[in-house]
Amino acid sequence: MTVRDDPRIAMLSVHTSPLDQPGTGDAGGMNVYVTELSQALARRGAQVEIFTRATSSAQPTKVEVAERVLVRHVAAGPFEGLDKNDLPGQLCAFTAGVLRAEARRAVGWYDVVHTHYWLSGQVGWLAADRWDVPLVHTMHTLARVKNAALAPGDAPEPLGRIIGEEQVVEEADALVANTDAEASDLVADYHADPARVHVVAPGVDLEVFSPGTLGRPALRAALGLPADDRIVLFAGRVQPLKAPDLLVRAMGVLAERGEAVPTLVVLGGASGRPTAVRELEALAYQVGVADRLVVRPPVGREVLAQYFRAADVVAVPSHNESFGLVAAEAQATGTPVVAAAVGGLRTIVEDGVSGVLVPDHDPRTWARALADLLGDDVRRAALAAGARRASARFGWDAAAEQMLKVYELAAQVRSAR
Structure with missing residues (x-):
């Protein structure tokens, strides 16, 4: 045969x-x-x-x-x-x-x-x-x-x-x-x-997910995002497996410590529980970062690529990922990824080269990882260059x-x- x-x-x-x-x-x-x-x-x-x-x-x-x-x-x-x-x-x-x-x-x-x-x-x-x-x-x-x-x-x-x-x-x-x-x-x-x-x-569609030509200020203006904030982007379903709540809790840790709190942009809809998005917003209120959370519905690929380029960091805190397509697509646009060290994410994200792998799901660990990367422009630029190189594999x-x-x-x- x-x-x-x-x-x-x-x-x-x-x-x-x-x-x-x-x-x-x-x-x-x-x-x-x-x-x-x-x-x-x-x-x-x-x-x-x-x-x-x-x-x-x-x-x-x-x-x-x-x-x-x-x-x-x-x-x-x-x-x-x-x-x-x-x-x-x-x-x-x-x-x-x-x-x-x-x-x-x-x-x-x-x-x-x-x-x-x-x-x-x-x-x-x-x-x-x-x-x-x-x-x-x-x-x-x-x-x-x-x-x-x-x-x-x-x-x-x-x-x-x-x-x-x-x-x-x-x-x-x-x-x-x-x-x-x-x-x-x-x-x-x-x-x-x-x-x-x-x-x-x-x-990865390397034509759609590319560094693009528009600068970050122009992209943020077009997308209605804060011009001067540090932006962490989460793209995916709002459900426990994908763990967007972990990012909200990490922001709460930063707020409690009196450190700079980035804007977290969540692109995704409820999955599993119809109240999942409202629960995420309620959690942000409980930990004192409601004004730093922006939730928007999922978008098509071309617009998603613009969001990736507009962000300082893309976060993928999932408890499990067989591959991690969001991480691969984000890296192709030249944006560093902070990801959980689980499943396929350990293959997609080269720790210290194209992004950062976080060893656990403790909000304090994530708060430190995000704060360190967002506060270091030189390191972030080096990871951005590494992210673009890493995407060539796919x-x-x-x-x-x-x-x-x-x-x-x-x-x-x-x-x-």
């Missing part, structure tokens, strides 16, 4: 659509990953169909997002009112929709099934078996790893997810890890066959080239099995 030079790929993303705006609900880095990888594969001659669950009756059944890239909305359960934890009960309906779409094609239409997150892996397992094509799976996050580093107050991932992940690991012809650390987790925690685990680093075209090789290896494994 081989994969043709211009493969037809069934890309499955059950719980979140690549068309959704990252930064709210369940939409995040995975949305960007699926969209950008699909387009990069299409530039290499592939034809990609992305299957995702329909969440509105107004959504068209098909949307062409780029040449040779099609998004298919599959009806599975009620359009609204379901969150990610409700979706296992709708996998049968989603699978039926995927199989029906393929049934309208010529026999042997798809060459490979590439699934994202364990829910999609369950569907892809059946589809790949039915079509006799290789199954390639990207986990994005792992339940056992998340449960080992839970944020305070966050609920652990259920046993059903862990069992589901184990099944996908067993059945996949190839597993794609974002970093060497994730590959090690797959082998150590899920007993994955090392020969089937392949590391393919996600990319590009979606390179990721697509590697992924095509993974597809071929997966086909060989499928033949052998």
Whole structure:
């Protein structure tokens, strides 16, 4: 079994659509990953169909997002009112929709099934078996790893997810890890066959996320940000896992010590709890920094790049990240990153070169790290230059080239099995 030079790929993303705006609900880095990888594969001659669950009756059944890239909305359960934890009960309906779409094609239409997150892996397992094509799976996050580093107050991932992940690991012809650390987790925690685990680093759109030409004063004026403040930017979902509350608490520590408190700009919407943003604002009031917190909704990529360039520092305090796309994109714009030393962030952020890795989630540690960097213009400029150099490692075209090789290896494994 081989994969043709211009493969037809069934890309499955059950719980979140690549068309959704990252930064709210369940939409995040995975949305960007699926969209950008699909387009990069299409530039290499592939034809990609992305299957995702329909969440509105107004959504068209098909949307062409780029040449040779099609998004298919599959009806599975009620359009609204379901969150990610409700979706296992709708996998049968989603699978039926995927199989029906393929049934309208010529026999042997798809060459490979590439699934994202364990829910999609369950569907892809059946589809790949039915079509006799290789199954390639990207986990994005792992339940056992998340449960080992839970944020305070966050609920652990259920046993059903862990069992589901184990099944996908067993059945996949190839597993794609974002970093060497994730590959090690797959082998150590899920007993994955090392020969089937392949590391393919996600990319960054280096045309959109670049240093740009506008200076910081002009950018801040255009975005309505304080001209003279030190600005720390957080971009992502407002939820315990991403830990924006840690940054607010760190600002509270600085205020209590009588030190300069930067302006914290949060670009993101509530995820998990609809009151998450109000809770973050209430926390800022409690620790005495309400006037230093600016919360705005998530924005598109071009505007996000402007926010990165306008900030002095981008902070990524997550309790776990399989890759850390925000950190990679921020560095590509030439802005230093202060990140938690967890998961893929340890790969993306070169400590002392492109940013700073913080060893724990203690607000006092973060207060010191932020204050030291914001107070040292020379060091920040050196890290900015290092951030731009570090970003050169990541590009979606390179990721697509590697992924095509993974597809071929997966086909060989499928033949052998």
